[in-house]
Amino acid sequence: MTPDQMRDASLLELYRMEADAQAQVLDSGLLVLEREPNHAGQLEACMRAAHSLKGAARIVGLEDGVKVAHAMEDLLVAAQEGLLRLVPEQIDGLLQGTDLLRRVGAQVVADAPSAERVEQLVSLLQQQLAAAVPALGLAVSASADEPAAQGTQMPALEASAEPVEEPLDDGRGRVLRVSSERLDHLLDMSGKALVEFQRIQPLADSLQRFKRQQSSLRRTLDTLRDVTLGSSLEPQALALLEESRAQLNECQQLLQEHFEAFDTFAWEGGLRSRSLYDAALSSRMRPLADVLVGRARMVRDLGRSLGKQVRLDIEGEATQVDRDVLERLDAPLTHLLRNAVDHGIEPPELRVRRGKEQEGRLLLRARHRAGMLVLELSDDGAGVDVERLREVVVTRKFASAETAARLSEDELLAFLFLPGFSLRDQVTEVSGRGVGLDAVQHELRQLRGSVSLTHRRGEGSTFILQVPLTLSVVRSLVVEVAGEAYAFPLAHIEQMLRVSAEDVVQLEGRQHFWHGDRHVSLIAASQLLQRPEGRTEEAGIPLVLIRERDNLYGIAVERFVGERTLVVMPLDARLGKVRDVAAGALLDDGSPVLILDVEDLFSSISKLLGSGHLERVDRRSQGAQEATRKRVLVVDDSLTVRELERKLLLSRGYDVAVAVDGMDGWNALRDEHFDLLITDIDMPRMDGIELVTLLRRDSRLRTLPVMVVSYKDREEDRRRGLDAGADYYLAKASFHDEALLDAVQVLIGEAQG
16 A cells, blocks of 8 residues: 555544454464364464454444453464364354454444444354363453553554555555556557557568669669670760769668668567567456455365365466456356365265365466466365266256267266256255356457366366456467468367368268268368458368367368467447357557457357258369479579489479579469478578578468478578578588488478379
8 A cells, every 4th residue: 555545544444454464363263173183384374464453443433352362362362372272163252353353343234243243253252262271261351441542552553563665665565555557558559559560560571672672773783883894875864873873872772771770770669679579468467366365264164164174285386367357267267166075075084984084175386488378276065976977967958878988087087067067956056056177168269368277086176267357368270261360269279180081971961070980070160250262272171170068060271370379459439239149359560460250260160051052162273283202392503404404303293393593482472382492502682591481471371381492501501591490401511412302301391192
């Protein structure tokens, strides 16, 4: 809290803040003391927290708070002095006292505890103390009526021993209140700035080409001057030629200076825009502990209500997550924790018979992995009774007895995520309402995440949750459909692959292909998205596999563009809900892309399959069907080398095209389809390194295999070629026929596709 906020806040507001902070200390400390009653550090921390709250309540005139805190403090002091050993019943009373201390300063009068409830709890705590230490209990009862003036010397806002610390008053720890709308706007603007700045790269590429063109023009003028020397060309024409060369030299020098300045600006500006976005993004991040406050207490109390002993251990609670993701994780985590206590952990007597400790244990682990937050919630309970689950599936007519008998364990576990499915026959306060794991799965999918379940019979179960660290950016697979870009969030993709037209079969009016041990339905993305039918010239049908519970679908697209991190841009609210689309974004070159709503896609797929009017996905253009030979582009400024490589490749059945330099090769690559590029390094207009670099930056060509064949055979030359993006480097000094042909076969296989 800042000094200005401290000055403007009322005493009652300060008490509420103090109560929240100290109650967290008491909750966590008392849960430790239930397992380790003699833990000196926690006894001290809890006693000081109760002592601080007693003083704070007295300062603001909350006599009910004074009574409760005083009774709690007496019990804790007795435990601290070794006069009693805290037992679960006393921990129950102290935790109830913690709850009352939170409520005595409630903003709404109706939320405050009644005087009768306060007296009951104070009496309970005093009776527990008197029962454990009779003499001390009588003394404490008498001291409860001491004048309030004795307590006024206690500091009202004394900090607890360990968890709560006052920030240093040097300005570094100041906290400013900023509305979430402003933070969202800042992140949106910084994200757009980052994407917009990335559009500077095409301009840099254009300037580089302009620079090469000037160099080419300079060589042409030099050649022209050499040709005209000693000729009968008029002096005036020679003077104009020299003047042109001089002006070109001046232009080249000026361009070089501007290009160096532009290159520096692009580098530094890119770093700054990325830093700005990262800083804006980090301002939205909060530790996972913020959503876990009170969860250990909830698990303990729920276990007690069910006659079980359960504790929750947490690893990685400092893991940073976007606040929006954090808030939406609250409900799924709460449900899974309650589910683990109710369904997973056995009663103490049963655990003892099975050779386990009486106290059950839940472990929540949190970590970052590949831009995702991974949460693993494990319990050491009984696991899932698979045979009981199989019986319930049949009883509730989710499957026939014959089908259920053939289901694997993973397939059976998938039923637990179906709407309305429960293993409980009766509705209780904790379970059996029919809004179970399907609600958890639905919420996580809304977050572009996933949930899975594994179990060990008799040893426990583990739920694995994966969600993005932030909803502001999304890692996606960008594809092309009808010439336009669409993005599938990676969290929803099972796999991406290609299948040949020969592998597609027709079953019951639908197209399928065999994947693993099952048939997968094929759907054309163009039909799903209501776009014109596209055609692909590439070998095989590009497919994106997505899964809905136990259903797997193959979405046929025209082309894989590649994996991208996209800054999410919400659609205009006036558009309403656009079917199958979640948001928009911009690619690196500034072109727009629509991020697909995979949950919505499942609904569209279901309707499309139900209609029976499915378009074929294995139709390719006649040209593509005829182009069975693999094509190779050879780029070399040496006629001899070019022809040698061309004839070798033709002799093996490859279709070969040639280019005289890098620029000629780049134009050919953009106009035609090739399966392999073979290029030299030293060439006029555009060398091989520049050609490979341009190719790897192009979304359509970045996956094309590249072989470099060069006279340069030093290790640094080889490394330079491979670093630029080449897949294979062959030195001409050691060049022979079979070496080239073997390398080509390794890269793209036999000539006949």
